[in-house]
Amino acid sequence: xxxxxxxxxxxxxxxxxxxxxxxxxxxxxxxxxxxxxxxxxxxxxxxxxxxxxxxxxxxxxxxxxxxxxxxxxxxxxxxxxxxxxxxxxxxxxxxxxxxxxxxxxxxxxxxxxx
Amino acid sequence: xxxxxxxxxxxxxxxxxxxxxxxxxxxxxxxxxxxxxxxxxxxxxxxxxxxxxxxxxxxxxxxxxxxxxxxxxxxxxxxxxxxxxxxxxxxxxxxxxxxxxxxxxxx
Numbered sequence: 254x255x256x257x258x259x260x261x262x263x264x265x266x267x268x269x270x271x272x273x274x275x276x277x278x279x280x281x282x283x284x285x286x287x288x289x290x291x292x293x294x295x296x297x298x299x300x301x302x303x304x305x306x307x308x309x310x311x312x313x314x315x316x317x318x319x320x321x322x323x324x325x326x327x328x329x330x331x332x333x334x335x336x337x338x339x340x341x342x343x344x345x346x347x348x349x350x351x352x353x354x355x356x357x358x359x360x361x362x363x364x365x366x367x
Numbered sequence: 368x369x370x371x372x373x374x375x376x377x378x379x380x381x382x383x384x385x386x387x388x389x390x391x392x393x394x395x396x397x398x399x400x401x402x403x404x405x406x407x408x409x410x411x412x413x414x415x416x417x418x419x420x421x422x423x424x425x426x427x428x429x430x431x432x433x434x435x436x437x438x439x440x441x442x443x444x445x446x447x448x449x450x451x452x453x454x455x456x457x458x459x460x461x462x463x464x465x466x467x468x469x470x471x472x473x474x
Contacts, residue, residue, distance in 0.1 A: 257410075288464075295454060295464035296411065312463070343410050345462075353399060353418075356462060358410030 255279050259344050259359035266334045266366050274329040274362050276344030282357075284350045285327040286311070287319065289340040290361075296343060302327055303350045334366045371455045376469040379449075385442040387468050389455030392436040398458055400431060402440045404451040405467070411454065414440065445472045 260275045278285065286301035288311075298311030302321040316338060318330040327346075331338060341363050345356040372390040379385040391400060399418050403411040415422055415429045417438075422429045428441040442449055454467040 286462075290408075293466075295466050296462075297464070298462065341408060345410075353416075355401065355413040355416060357413070360410050361408065363408075 257344055257346055257357050257359035259342075259362050261362060262360065263363045264365070266331075266364065268334060268336060268366060270334050272331055272334065274331075274342055274344075274364070276327045276329065276359060277325050278327075278344075278346040278357070279325065280346065280348075280357070281324060282346035282348050283324065284348070284354070284356075285321065285344065285346045286356070287317070287327070287329045288343045288345065289313065289338075290343065291340050299329065299342075331364075336366045338364065339366045340364060370463060371457055371465055373453075373455050373465060373468045375466070376471070378471050378473055379442075379445045381447060381472050381474050382444055385440075385445040385449065385470060385472070387440040387442075387453050387455075387470065388437065389439070390437045391455070391457040394435055394457045396435075400429065400435075400438050401456040401458060401462070402427070402429065403454045403456065403464075404449075405454070406448075406451040411464075414453075445470075447472050447474065 257278045283304045287299040288296040290296045300319040302308045341361045344359045347354040347356040401416040402414040405411045417429045431438045450472045452467040
């Protein structure tokens with residue numbers, strides 16, 4: 254059981270480039286989410302999904318797009334990378350959205366925008 | 368969703384109990400209290416959660432006050448590997464992480 258798998262682990266981009274951060278879970282979880290963590294800060298919610306075909310914005314959604322075509326996958330797209338998006342990105346999943354369900358986190362993607 | 372307040376940092380002697388406080392005075396009746404920890408820059412690790420009653424698992428104990436306005440995470444016998452940032456989260460539909468408490472376990 255792999256849990257939550259994020260790829261790549263590290264990435265360097267130039268300003269203006271686009272890319273997709275991948276997140277996959279094999280636990281059949283309905284709820285998935287993306288966070289970013291800046292140095293010395295806590296995690297901030299970017300986007301989340303309560304099931305296939307349903308997504309919504311979190312606290313800091315600007316500059317990011319998401320889609321959820323399958324239960325397993327929840328990719329995060331940076332449309333035009335900016336230095337302010339340099340951060341560590343974490344994907345998480347839980348069985349359902351409801352608050353009695355702990356979230357399981359991936360190991361993160363460390364992204365640098367030059 | 369209610370927000371939480373935690374001390375910025377704490378120290379604990381190895382082998383002693385680490386008691387990490389959290390204030391969640393605006394918590395609503397159906398919001399749970401969660402604790403996670405993050406070691407270095409790894410993904411947050413779930414520790415424990417509760418609604419009203421005190422909870423215990425193999426990692427820690429969670430003590431929630433009767434009015435639910437605050438809680439304490441207890442690591443009964445802290446080890447060096449427990450050095451981490453600990454996040455207290457009270458949540459309805461979303462998780463809001465603050466800056467957490469940086470716990471240093473001292474040999």
